[in-house]
Every structure is written in C-alpha cells, then in structure tokens.
Amino acid sequence: MGVPLYQAKAEFFKTLAHPARIRILELLSERDHAVHELLEEIDIEPSNLSQQLAVLRRTSMVVSHRSGGEVVYSVSVPEVRDLLLAARTILAGLIAVQGELESELAPSHRP
Amino acid sequence: MGVPLYQAKAEFFKTLAHPARIRILELLSERDHAVHELLEEIDIEPSNLSQQLAVLRRTSMVVSHRSGGEVVYSVSVPEVRDLLLAARTILAGLIAVQGELESELAPSHRP
DNA sequence: ATCCAACATGAAGACATTCGCAAGTCATGT
DNA sequence: ACATGACTTGCGAATGTCTTCATGTTGGAT
Numbered sequence: 001m002g003v004p005l006y007q008a009k010a011e012f013f014k015t016l017a018h019p020a021r022i023r024i025l026e027l028l029s030e031r032d033h034a035v036h037e038l039l040e041e042i043d044i045e046p047s048n049l050s051q052q053l054a055v056l057r058r059t060s061m062v063v064s065h066r067s068g069g070e071v072v073y074s075v076s077v078p079e080v081r082d083l084l085l086a087a088r089t090i091l092a093g094l095i096a097v098q099g100e101l102e103s104e105l106a107p108s109h110r111p
Numbered sequence: 112m113g114v115p116l117y118q119a120k121a122e123f124f125k126t127l128a129h130p131a132r133i134r135i136l137e138l139l140s141e142r143d144h145a146v147h148e149l150l151e152e153i154d155i156e157p158s159n160l161s162q163q164l165a166v167l168r169r170t171s172m173v174v175s176h177r178s179g180g181e182v183v184y185s186v187s188v189p190e191v192r193d194l195l196l197a198a199r200t201i202l203a204g205l206i207a208v209q210g211e212l213e214s215e216l217a218p219s220h221r222p
Numbered sequence: 223a224t225c226c227a228a229c230a231t232g233a234a235g236a237c238a239t240t241c242g243c244a245a246g247t248c249a250t251g252t
Numbered sequence: 253a254c255a256t257g258a259c260t261t262g263c264g265a266a267t268g269t270c271t272t273c274a275t276g277t278t279g280g281a282t
Contacts, residue, residue: 006130012202013133017125018269019117035230048270050231060209069278071230077204079197084120086194091123093188098171129241146258159242161259180251182258 015059020044020052022084024073028062029081034070126170131155131163133195135184139173140192145181 016022023042027033039049053073056062061080064073075081127133134153138144150160164184167173174187186192 006133009133009198009202010128010130012198012205013124014128014268017121017128019121022117022120022124036228045271046230047232047272051270054231060205066278069229069280076208077201079201079204083194083197083201086190086197087120087123090188090190090194091120093190094123094171097187156243157258158244158260162242165259177250177258180257 012059015055015061018052018055020049021056024052024056025061025075025080026084028073028075029078029084032072032074034067034072036070038073123170126166126172129163129166131160132167135160135163135167136172136186136191137195139184139186140189140195143183143185145178145183147181149184 016025020042024038027038027041035046035049035053039046042049044052053062053064057064060076062073063076064071066072127136131153135149138149138152146157146160146164149164150157153160155163164173164175168175171187172191173184175182175184177183
C-alpha cells in the first residue's frame with residue numbers, strides 16, 4: 001500500500017471543499033467554458049476565479065488552452081461528473097438521516 | 112436550484128478533507144468499530160481522534176452508541192462506501208493524467 | 223508599427239478558519 | 253471510591269480565503 005495514500009485522498013477532497021470550485025466543475029462537466037463565461041455565472045472577482053482555477057489545474061482536475069483571445073477550460077477526467085452525482089446522493093441521504101435524528105430527539109410526531 | 116447548495120456540498124467535502132477522517136470512514140465502512148479499536152489502527156492522540164469523530168458526528172456521517180464500557184461507531188449512510196470507491200477511481204485517473212502531462216512537458220525525460 | 227482596451231494570471235497583504243496538543247470533565251464498570 | 257475510557261475546551265501554530273495591486277498577452281484601432 002502507498003504510505004501517504006490517505007493524505008493523497010484528503011488532498012483530493014480538499015480541492016473540492018470550496019463552493020466556487022464545485023460550481024466550476026459542475027459547469028465544466030456540462031461543456032467547456034471560457035474564463036469570462038465562468039465569470040458571468042459565478043459572481044466572484046476575476047483574480048479570485050483565477051486562483052480557484054489554479055488550484056484545480058494544480059491537481060490536474062482541469063486543463064486549459066488558448067483559443068483566440070480567450071482561455072478555455074475543460075475537465076481532464078470525465079468521472080468527475082459521477083463523483084459529483086454520488087456526492088449529491090449522499091448529501092440527500094445525510095439530510096434524511098439528520099431529519100430522523102431530529103425527530104428522535106424531539107418526538108413530537110409520536111402519539 | 113437551491114441557492115446555498117454549493118455551500119452545502121463544499122461543507123460536505125470539507126469533512127472528508129482530512130486523512131484521519133477518511134481512514135475512519137474506510138474502517139467503519141467495513142464494520143462497526145469501538146473507539147479503542149480505531150485508536151489501535153490510526154495512530155493519533157486519543158483527543159485528536161475524538162475531535163475527528165466529533166466532526167463526523169456533527170455532519171451526521173457517523174452515529175455512536177454505548178455498548179458496555181465502549182462507544183461503538185458506525186456509518187449512517189451506506190453509500191459512503193460508494194463515494195470512497197469513486198474517489199479512488201478518479202484519483203487513479205488523475206495520477207494517470209498527471210503522468211501524461213509530465214511526459215508531454217519533458218519528452219526526453221523518459222526513454 | 224504603435225497604442226489601447228479587454229482578458230487572464232500572479233504576488234502580497236489582512237483576515238478568518240482549522241489543526242493539534244494539552245489539560246480538564248464526565249460517565250461507566252469493578 | 254477508584255480506575256479506566258471517552259469526550260470536551262483553550263490556546264498557539266499552520267493553512268486557506270479574499271481583496272488590492274501589478275504584470276503579461278491577445279486582438280483590433282489609429
């Protein structure tokens with residue numbers, strides 16, 4: 001087994017632990033986007049967006065190339081879409097679990 | 112679409128962005144573990160483990176119950192296992208992509 | 223060819239959050 | 253009551269985020 005394996009996994013999730021970066025990946029999993037297109041959708045400062053893109057580039061989750069005057073980004077691994085979907089499923093499950101725990105602690109719907 | 116949705120997803124990934132917590136979830140996805148059992152496998156301070164368990168409890172990803180003198184933890188949503196698996200797959204893909212990029216940038220590096 | 227405007231990235235700073243170690247608290251079983 | 257195991261709290265250190273300013277690049281206008 002690789003020694004720093006859990007570290008690598010943690011780093012991977014860490015790159016996903018930001019609203020803007022998730023938003024970027026969701027947009028890119030639909031189709032490629034230029035930077036100014038992302039800017040119109042995400043509503044953050046250009047330099048901030050560039051920073052988040054740099055994080056995603058550093059981990060090779062996205063790649064960029066120039067096309068005329070603009071820079072176009074695309075996801076490097078298509079399975080990213082599956083991961084975001086799986087996360088959504090679990091998130092829904094977690095909300096359900098939280099609801100159960102809540103009603104257990106406050107049994108207002110029990111006769 | 113829910114407005115603070117990306118925030119919720121980011122929080123979710125943030126709870127996964129830690130080596131110890133990933134390790135915990137992997138162990139718990141195999142079978143339930145008591146705290147002292149986790150301690151034997153993970154090699155961190157007890158107080159630190161307790162902190163990480165608290166984080167996982169706060170997000171309802173794990174649940175705990177007393178059984179005699181021990182406290183036993185278990186995952187609350189079984190799909191967590193699927194997520195960890197998906198993450199592993201993507202991680203392997205990313206490493207492959209990184210290898211490609213590396214050989215593109217330094218073609219003479221590899222014979 | 224030169225200049226200009228829009229686009230994209232980078233660096234440095236203040237600011238907030240998180241991590242890990244240390245002690246202390248609480249509960250349980252013998 | 254004692255001992256053990258589990259959990260919380262507080263503080264310094266480290267990390268991450270966002271804003272401001274500066275740099276570089278492309279394409280078109282003068």
